[in-house]
Amino acid sequence: MSFYECLKSFPEGSDSPSRLALVAKRLGWQGIIICNEDPRRIFRIDAAEKVKDISISVGAEVTAPNARALRSRVFSLRARYPFITVRGETEELIRAACEDANVDLLLLGQAWRPLGIAQARAAEQNQIAIGFDLSPLIRLRGSSRSRWMEVAKRNLELARKFDLSMAITSRARSHLDMRSPRALVALAEVVGFEHSEAEEALKLPARLVALNRRNWIGPGVELL
Amino acid sequence: MRSRLPVLRATRRYVAFMVEAEGEFEAKDLIHEIRSSQTSLFGDAGAARNRLKLISFQGGFGLLRCHGDHVQETRAALAAVYSIDGFRASCHVKGVSGTIKSATEKYLPKLRKISSENDGRRIELEEISGCIVHTHGLEIDLCPDDRDWTKGSDTRYLGLTSFDLCGGHDDADGTSDGL
Numbered sequence: 001m002s003f004y005e006c007l008k009s010f011p012e013g014s015d016s017p018s019r020l021a022l023v024a025k026r027l028g029w030q031g032i033i034i035c036n037e038d039p040r041r042i043f044r045i046d047a048a049e050k051v052k053d054i055s056i057s058v059g060a061e062v063t064a065p066n067a068r069a070l071r072s073r074v075f076s077l078r079a080r081y082p083f084i085t086v087r088g089e090t091e092e093l094i095r096a097a098c099e100d101a102n103v104d105l106l107l108l109g110q111a112w113r114p115l116g117i118a119q120a121r122a123a124e125q126n127q128i129a130i131g132f133d134l135s136p137l138i139r140l141r142g143s144s145r146s147r148w149m150e151v152a153k154r155n156l157e158l159a160r161k162f163d164l165s166m167a168i169t170s171r172a173r174s175h176l177d178m179r180s181p182r183a184l185v186a187l188a189e190v191v192g193f194e195h196s197e198a199e200e201a202l203k204l205p206a207r208l209v210a211l212n213r214r215n216w217i218g219p220g221v222e223l224l
Numbered sequence: 225m226r227s228r229l230p231v232l233r234a235t236r237r238y239v240a241f242m243v244e245a246e247g248e249f250e251a252k253d254l255i256h257e258i259r260s261s262q263t264s265l266f267g268d269a270g271a272a273r274n275r276l277k278l279i280s281f282q283g284g285f286g287l288l289r290c291h292g293d294h295v296q297e298t299r300a301a302l303a304a305v306y307s308i309d310g311f312r313a314s315c316h317v318k319g320v321s322g323t324i325k326s327a328t329e330k331y332l333p334k335l336r337k338i339s340s341e342n343d344g345r346r347i348e349l350e351e352i353s354g355c356i357v358h359t360h361g362l363e364i365d366l367c368p369d370d371r372d373w374t375k376g377s378d379t380r381y382l383g384l385t386s387f388d389l390c391g392g393h394d395d396a397d398g399t400s401d402g403l
Contacts, residue, residue, distance in 0.1 A: 008376075008377075010351075010352070010373070010382065011351075011373065012376060013376065013377050014373065014374040014376075014377040014379045014381070014382050014383060015377075015382065015383030015384070016382075016383065016384045016385060016388045018384075018385040018387040018388055019363060019364075019383040019384055019385045019388075020383075022362060022363060022385055023363075023383075027316060043351055043352070043388070044387075044388045047385070047387040047388045048387070050387045051385075051387065137304065138303065138304050138306055139306055141264050142264070145264070173376060173377035173378075173379075174312075174374075174377040174378075174379045174383055175244070175314075175383045176244060176245075176246070176312045176313065176314045176379060177314070177377070178314070179303045179314070179316075180303075180316055180317065182299060182317065183299055183300070183302070183303035183316070183317065184303070186296045186297070186299035186300040186303060187300050187303050187304065189296060189300070190265060190300050
């Protein structure tokens with residue numbers, strides 16, 4: 001199983017998918033998942049396929065003003081994209097994402113409050129993975145970073161307690177935000193991850209994409 | 225400081241790394257940023273346990289000496305570098321070795337120049353337009369006409385490749401909407 005990274009490309013980031021793919025290949029990633037909020041407007045995604053020896057997938061990152069809008073947006077995107085992430089900004093959105101089985105990954109990078117027990121239980125029941133966005137660890141300094149690390153540590157303890165799947169990402173918006181898998185493991189260890197735990201977390205997006213790409217022609221019947 | 229007995233000396237590791245940045249900077253700015261990142265992440269006590277020393281830095285490649293038991297901390301400190309001398313930058317570890325010689329031979333094979341060479345060429349596509357700032361192999365950094373295009377990512381330039389241009393390759397000069 002291979003390491004995949006979730007990224008944002010132009011127009012939401014500042015790099016084209018092919019540039020991200022080239023840099024990701026150089027850094028040792030086996031694949032990238034482009035998770036823009038509007039995946040239809042990604043700049044020249046076809047050019048990225050010319051980069052050899054790296055897998056490129058298109059996912060979607062969902063943000064919505066309220067829980068109802070989030071559910072309908074996730075439902076509409078589910079059939080089209082193999083990887084759906086939700087950026088949990090408010091408690092209402094985190095709760096709605098944890099209760100929606102169509103969500104693959106709940107990103108908690110910007111959340112300044114730790115995950116609640118009810119939300120963690122709902123995530124466990126609906127098999128939703130918890131994503132740790134490590135970009136604040138790189139971008140922030142001082143007290144704001146220590147506050148973020150405290151919240152991330154609490155989330156990690158909760159994820160261990162409820163046996164939730166975990167993913168690690170740098171959620172890069174440009175090639176300068178990208179880090180190698182080993183660098184992300186080192187940063188995750190600073191937050192409190194075990195080495196093996198961090199490596200498993202880097203493999204999770206690839207596993208989810210492979211699972212969601214399976215072609216089911218009927219209940220319990222897979223087209224191989 | 226008096227030299228210690230060989231058996232009491234700490235093991236050292238040499239970390240070869242590469243820096244990607246949007247502008248030019250000096251080696252002292254780099255080590256200042258790495259030390260600041262290390263102190264910010266691990267505190268003064270952590271920095272004292274793992275004294276970093278920049279052995280060399282040339283052409284975007286550098287060699288850093290660290291304590292043998294704290295290589296992972298060094299990786300984290302390098303990964304947490306966000307900007308150097310005001311320019312957005314990132315440090316990537318190329319490899320770790322036990323001697324300067326082997327680190328240089330294995331991981332620092334060629335020199336690369338980080339420079340802002342504005343060759344005056346423009347790219348004008350449907351979605352984006354701007355002047356080329358750097359080219360390195362297939363990679364192209366573009367200074368966009370509209371600053372809002374890079375607003376969310378906190379960078380100055382747009383990162384493209386020659387695959388994004390209709391010419392499809394590095395030498396795409398003269399194509400209708402390529403370089």
